[in-house]
Amino acid sequence: MTFRLSPAATLPHPDGGLEFALDRRRARVRSTQLERLLMRSRQQLIVAFALAAVLWVGDWLLTRRPEAVWWGLLVHGAQAVQWAVARAFHRRGRAALVESATWLNRYQTSLFLSSLAWGMSALMVVQHEPSLLIVTVWVLALLGMAGIGAHVVSAVQPAIYLWVVPLLLPLVLLMLQRGGPVQVSVAVLVIGFGSMAIFFATSMHRLLKTALQTKLDNDALVRALRQQVVLVERADREKSRFLASASHDLRQPMHALGLFAGALDKHLNGTALQPTVKNMMRAIDALEQSFSAMLDISKLDAGVIEANLQSFPIRDLFRVLHMHCSGQAEELGLSLRFKPGGKIVTSDPQLLQRVLSNLIHNAIRYTREGGVVVVVRSRGGQDSIEVWDTGIGIPEDELPRVFDEFYQVTNPGRDRSRGLGMGLAIVKRLVLLMGHSLEVHSRPGHGTVFRILLKPTEMAEMDSVVLGADTVPSPIDEDRTVLLIDDEESIRTGMRELLQTWGYQVLTAGNIQEACTEVRRHAGVIDLVISDLRLANKEDGIGAIERVREAYGAPLPALLMTGDTSPEQVKRAHESGHRVLFKPVRTRDLHTVLRGIP
Template structure:
């Protein structure tokens, strides 16, 4: 049987709760009846106990004066029998639990019968208990019935028919009985009882309307909550599908980008000093631009995955400003912009590497949006904090745009999404990194005059820079040209490109496409293997982490290993970092790969 999909196909909404708009009138009536039933039987045990106690008090009082009155015991049997029926109904409902709410109409009909019989059993009490109409207990008995009517009408107000089935059998017989007797006392009480019956009906029906309005409002809110939950489920499903798509697309795009970068780096080395070298350099610039875009998205993925942990240490801001000046001043000078740094001898407690990334993003952002004037980076002392500020004389940001500047892919004054002006991810990364380090971030701006970003860092207990000893940079030893490297990747173009590049660096390269081929290469190679480089996602579901472990097992020693992956989903980012191996994300910059290989002992 062929599988078909249509706009109304249930497959498209699998696992999604039914929409509130799908709830028909009959379903809504059932939900209304179920809610009414819950209100009526909510305290059924207490109601039965109170009525039983009141009935016992009544017939005991009459038994003291009329021990041989047959009607007394008939009434006692009647009223307690109805109360037993009421108790059985409540017990059955409680035992049925949630399943009883599936058929609320049946239970409501049973309850109506019990209410009618209960009201009637109390309503005939004067007829069965009074032998002499001139006897004084008539008035107290009528007062008891009036009290039951008042209290009971409040109890049964949730259902309109139960109001009539309680009040009419309760007060109509005694009203008619007193009018029929025709004594001055009963003729005075009869219209008063009838008026009280009408008043109770009026109040109970008014309360019923309020309860129904409240109930309908609750049902409407429940419908809205269900609709909201459905929309949340749809959004979560769409987000999961988007994440899967982006992860797959990112991986598939990074593979050829990675191979292209390897081939271009090899080509640059071979064409060095020729007429084609400028062309290759332009190709490398284009590849670098793409790599920066991928790197920005990767940084967001790493931050969302929670794999970046800040290492907060006290250090002089002066050293960081020197590095930033070396990296950024040349670009500003090319554009005719001034750039000044003023550390002011401040010492901060932060992560030097992450703070450098934050300030670098802010400075490059300031350069991008400044046509004339310049940028000033300064550290100032504020109340219990050090404020590192980046001032520019750029185009500025309108006040209503300030909350949006830290959103992903948002750029001020770039509605056309000009790629030469970046992706709009820099400030999103800045926000995440500043919050990760526990600092505060402020921004203020005046359109046409400039913008200032402030990073507020809690003050350190160090007062003078001389108290801090800054570690010197270590210089890695040059690569030993006799080294051997095992490369595992299922993409032939990447194996070829990586091999050519590594060989230009002096490595002997063993290549393999699968775990089995890698193990075979290890057994076949008689010498030492210095490092293993493996792609994370191999063909036929094989995994790079497993490949490294298998190679180590065959080799018989814990070889240094490097994972390379194009998968930037948060779960995969967490997994590769928790593996303990060094990780590079495609497309890998050649200088980054070179630095990692040099650092291997």
């Protein structure tokens, strides 16, 4: 089997494509016109049938002459042909629109026959009428049918002439043949009325055609827009899959490197090579911070982070922020002041701390002299937490973009030492998640202020919030056994060496079958299962944990580790109920989590 792609096969000729589009447009216009004509033909035929019956029956009852009866049979026969065409069209349904030209010709033929039958009334009935009153009734009936019918068939321009001309022309010829002043005046009146009917029907036709073409153009634009939306969504999904796969593949060796560095730091403690290892770990930490920023975005997009709103004194949060941020400000010779103003706010203390920490670090980064002030005040009936700086400021045209991912105002060269530009993107998502509003105002050369607007707290009492201190965990003294499941040999080796330095006994497996074998082979107690989420051969870490628990016969504590940051996988990992760490994992974070598992 051969498959070939070539420009000739994929790109149609421009002229051919344009001609095809015009033919398609004409066909759609014709189909819509036909549909409009035949959908309204039933009502027209019912009215015309009733009027014709009244005319010929009334004439026969008054004069007892057979000409009116013969005309009635003629006009009703023509109407029956019209009805048959309309009924056949309705029975075919949408399939008839494929042959719109054929059906339009059929309808126009039946319309001409019906119009001609009405016009023959002048020669078959009116010509033999001695009563001026009866002639006047017939003339008015014909004029009325001409005007109403022209309006009904105005969707197709030829149909206007096919209806009006055969209907009125015999009457005009009859009046002119008689030659009297009254008859000539009637002929002129009929000609004028027919011309006006054609003029107004033609004007209506142009309006309908313009509206129809506009509707078709809008429909085409909507279809094109929907197609583009589908293509954009598909491209976005493909991009997400690519980024998720690339992130996972990059995190795996990064995670292994961190594990080896942690183990090496433990072995070289106190030696001359320890400073080199420290520098290597700082570089690894920088990479981990970059990965963590992207992971935060994925978690927020996946909806796995929920805000826990509560009321608390803002001064407690400011104390923690001062402890974390004052060192950086002091190194740069900047002042950092906090003014809580005795305020009690309602927010998520952990997420708000993350938001303010990002804003403060961002302000310090772009401030060369002066300092940063964080203040809480009442503003427009709301509590406003404001971060002021005396930095370089942001140009007005750049303000709408400062919350975009990977965007930095003064870093077009993407200097990695100045961060990724993800901090404000995370701030925006977290603020909206907590239901707050965010404002930014800046003057280039004078500084910037970020405002977080919160609803005022109305609670008289509040629950106390204890913020955990950033302390180094104590070493693990217990001798515990861990089963590690990961399809990467380098990660299994690095994790085993690191965990052994912490006093763990480590069992390793590359897939579910090996993990179950290790469980059956191990005679002692297994305290914990650590598994990668994505294993080889489409195996799954969540399923691996369940299989290990079945083989062990007890609900073992479990920890999931993954480098997959797609929103779907992030949400799925959190919904599994297991503890989750995202690669690359800092040894300090891993140590803290392991100490917290009973």
